[in-house]
Amino acid sequence: MSHKLSWRKLAAAGVLVPALVLTACSSSGGREPETGGEGGGEVAGTDRITIALITHAAPGDTFWDIVRKGAEEASQKDNVELQYLSDPEGGRQAQLIEQAVQQGVDGIAVTLAKPDAVASALEQAQAAGIPVVSLNAGEDRSAELGAFTHFGSNERLAGEAVGQRLAADGYTHPVCVIQEQGHVGLENRCAGVQAQVPGTEILYVTGTDMTQVESTVTAKLQTTEAADVVIGLGAPYTLTILNAVGTSGSDAKVASFDLNAELAERIVNGEVIFTVDQQPWMQGYGAVDALWQHTRGGFQIGEGSRS
Amino acid sequence: MANAITVAAPVADERVAAKSPLAKLLGRPEIGALVGAIALFVFFSAVAPIFLQPGSIATVLYGASTIGIMAVGVSLLMIGGEFDLSTGVAVISSALMASLFSWYFSVNVWVGVALALVMSLSIGFINGWILIKTKLPSFIVTLATFLMLTGLNLGLTRAIGGSVSTPSISTMDGFESAKAVFASSVNIGGVDVRITVFIWIALVAVASWTLLRTRVGNWIFASGGDAYAARAVGVPVVKTKIGLFMGVGFCAWLLGMHNLFAFSTVQSGEGIGNEFLYIIAAVIGGCLLTGGYGSAIGGAIGAFIFGMANKGIVYAEWNPDWFKFFLGLMLLLATIVNLVVKRRAEQS
Numbered sequence: 001m002s003h004k005l006s007w008r009k010l011a012a013a014g015v016l017v018p019a020l021v022l023t024a025c026s027s028s029g030g031r032e033p034e035t036g037g038e039g040g041g042e043v044a045g046t047d048r049i050t051i052a053l054i055t056h057a058a059p060g061d062t063f064w065d066i067v068r069k070g071a072e073e074a075s076q077k078d079n080v081e082l083q084y085l086s087d088p089e090g091g092r093q094a095q096l097i098e099q100a101v102q103q104g105v106d107g108i109a110v111t112l113a114k115p116d117a118v119a120s121a122l123e124q125a126q127a128a129g130i131p132v133v134s135l136n137a138g139e140d141r142s143a144e145l146g147a148f149t150h151f152g153s154n155e156r157l158a159g160e161a162v163g164q165r166l167a168a169d170g171y172t173h174p175v176c177v178i179q180e181q182g183h184v185g186l187e188n189r190c191a192g193v194q195a196q197v198p199g200t201e202i203l204y205v206t207g208t209d210m211t212q213v214e215s216t217v218t219a220k221l222q223t224t225e226a227a228d229v230v231i232g233l234g235a236p237y238t239l240t241i242l243n244a245v246g247t248s249g250s251d252a253k254v255a256s257f258d259l260n261a262e263l264a265e266r267i268v269n270g271e272v273i274f275t276v277d278q279q280p281w282m283q284g285y286g287a288v289d290a291l292w293q294h295t296r297g298g299f300q301i302g303e304g305s306r307s
Numbered sequence: 308m309a310n311a312i313t314v315a316a317p318v319a320d321e322r323v324a325a326k327s328p329l330a331k332l333l334g335r336p337e338i339g340a341l342v343g344a345i346a347l348f349v350f351f352s353a354v355a356p357i358f359l360q361p362g363s364i365a366t367v368l369y370g371a372s373t374i375g376i377m378a379v380g381v382s383l384l385m386i387g388g389e390f391d392l393s394t395g396v397a398v399i400s401s402a403l404m405a406s407l408f409s410w411y412f413s414v415n416v417w418v419g420v421a422l423a424l425v426m427s428l429s430i431g432f433i434n435g436w437i438l439i440k441t442k443l444p445s446f447i448v449t450l451a452t453f454l455m456l457t458g459l460n461l462g463l464t465r466a467i468g469g470s471v472s473t474p475s476i477s478t479m480d481g482f483e484s485a486k487a488v489f490a491s492s493v494n495i496g497g498v499d500v501r502i503t504v505f506i507w508i509a510l511v512a513v514a515s516w517t518l519l520r521t522r523v524g525n526w527i528f529a530s531g532g533d534a535y536a537a538r539a540v541g542v543p544v545v546k547t548k549i550g551l552f553m554g555v556g557f558c559a560w561l562l563g564m565h566n567l568f569a570f571s572t573v574q575s576g577e578g579i580g581n582e583f584l585y586i587i588a589a590v591i592g593g594c595l596l597t598g599g600y601g602s603a604i605g606g607a608i609g610a611f612i613f614g615m616a617n618k619g620i621v622y623a624e625w626n627p628d629w630f631k632f633f634l635g636l637m638l639l640l641a642t643i644v645n646l647v648v649k650r651r652a653e654q655s
Contacts, residue, residue: 026413026414026415026416026479026480027480028478028479029410029475029477029478029479029480030410030412030413030414030479031411031474058576059457059461059471060464060471060472060574060575060577061471061576062470062471062574064471065465065472181628203621204628206580208395208576208577208578208579208580208581209373209577209578209581210566210569210570210577211370211503211565211566211569212370212373212617214369215366215367215373215618216370216617216621218366218369219363219366219370219621220621222360222362222363222366222622223355223357223363223621223622223624224624236472236570236572236574239570239572243569247366247492248362249362260472262475262572
């Protein structure tokens with residue numbers, strides 16, 4: 001094998017690939033051509049303010065992507081400079097809050113998945129007179145930690161709602177698939193289902209590897225013939241679970257939490273029986289908008305402890 | 308133990324003396340893993356009879372193959388004296404590249420597949436090239452690549468697709484044929500076996516043949532054993548090492564394409580942490596972290612052990628809270644068994 005030959009091949013590939021691109025347009029799917037500029041209505045005439053949205057999201061999580069989009073849209077409307085920051089580890093989330101306080105932002109929207117870890121950082125925000133709202137997790141600790149309102153749903157209640165629906169439809173043996181072991185919100189969802197349907201089993205899978213999600217769910221269905229419904233806790237996982245149910249030949253149905261476009265399609269087709277959506281877009285939008293309203297005129301809503 | 312010595316003439320050199328077949332067998336790198344795999348198989352068959360059903364075995368093999376495909380490349384790289392921490396996210400980078408490129412330019416998905424191959428090989432080349440040029444340990448170089456790829460996966464996916472997961476490409480041209488190649492099932496005696504299982508077996512066969520029967524195989528062992536000595540006797544160490552990193556890139560491309568065409572979308576945050584599973588599979592399979600010793604079959608057995616443990620716990624309906632503990636324990640036991648078996652074999 002001569003050295004020069006491989007370089008020549010490489011060069012040939014460099015020429016060929018773009019040529020292939022030109023001749024190989026896909027007739028369906030793909031990106032829609034862009035239509036006009038940014039939509040968006042009028043921007044508020046208030047002074048530009050900075051709001052930090054600090055969550056416990058893991059990077060790349062689809063749920064939080066929707067929260068962020070909601071927050072971005074509200075920022076655009078309200079003339080807000082949005083700083084989106086996140087860290088799944090409680091201690092580091094607290095450090096992000098402290099940094100935002102030091103930067104002197106005009107408002108902080110924060111998730112309280114680990115309320116005790118972020119408590120002292122939120123005290124600093126309070127001392128600096130920065131208004132705080134909480135979103136998503138931690139509604140029971142929200143007021144105590146100085147947030148003037150909370151946007152989010154209660155995971156346990158959502159789980160119970162799913163459980164009630166399943167029980168009413170006659171399901172007795174759900175398998176609740178948790179994609180991140182030890183995640184409080186996810187555990188609460190399944191605990192809620194379990195409270196309503198005692199036969200519920202919990203299955204842990206490695207959410208960072210879809211092939212392992214599929215094969216583990218397949219294994220579970222092969223061994224648990226009594227399973228009559230499988231619950232996914234996030235839209236992408238539910239879609240993978242749907243594959244696994246097909247592979248295993250089980251006649252279990254599939255239910256879900258959260259939503260994306262493809263899952264919505266599957267629900268319409270009847271492949272997935274239902275989903276519980278906690279309106280992540282609205283959570284992000286509401287949190288930013290409430291902070292803007294507060295800064296603009298002291299408006300606030302909810303169980304605020306101060307004024 | 309001492310029967311070889313009874314006939315030895317005083318002038319005989321013990322290094323060229325014939326070994327008994329048993330000692331030869333015990334001297335194989337993968338023997339510890341093989342014993343462990345058999346023990347685990349018997350164990351799970353006993354506690355969960357469903358484990359033995361053809362459908363279950365196909366599931367276990369699928370779970371093992373998605374680790375095993377990467378373990379082939381990683382094993383060879385470890386024998387060559389280096390290791391790679393960027394493998395887990397490199398799989399996802401490859402899938403993202405194919406998906407986003409095809410989607411953004413609305414081209415046949417095979418174009419994306421080809422570009423993803425070029426990119427995966429390039430990542431391997433860059434890893435190897437930086438390693439050779441800077442003489443930094445591969446731990447540092449590939450840790451840096453791991454972090455950079457993690458950031459690129461997320462940043463570029465959001466910048467191009469507008470979301471942290473890629474848009475579905477399942478209706479695009481070429482998707483069906485690509486799915487048939489990378490993510491289909493083959494029906495064997497009424498059981499659907501995933502194509503990744505066959506890709507895995509083929510890779511192991513090619514890698515074993517290369518290691519044991521070709522000059523390149525000798526180069527790999529020599530580069531990992533002692534790079535300076537190898538260079539002194541004319542082994543192209545630089546080319547070998549860069550080639551090994553590119554081999555890992557090739558495996559990452561194969562698995563990345565499977566991920567893409569099995570699920571039609573890819574989440575940009577996936578893959579993190581899997582690099583350790585590939586390394587664990589190679590180490591359980593008898594590859595030394597210091598290089599120069601190991602086998603491709605060993606890595607495959609390591610992946611199979613992982614698949615059995617991972618799925619066996621589900622079949623046995625145990626509390627999965629403990630899975631990681633068992634995995635760690637098995638890693639420790641497997642490496643200790645390897646060590647003991649190897650010492651015994653060397654003494655006899």
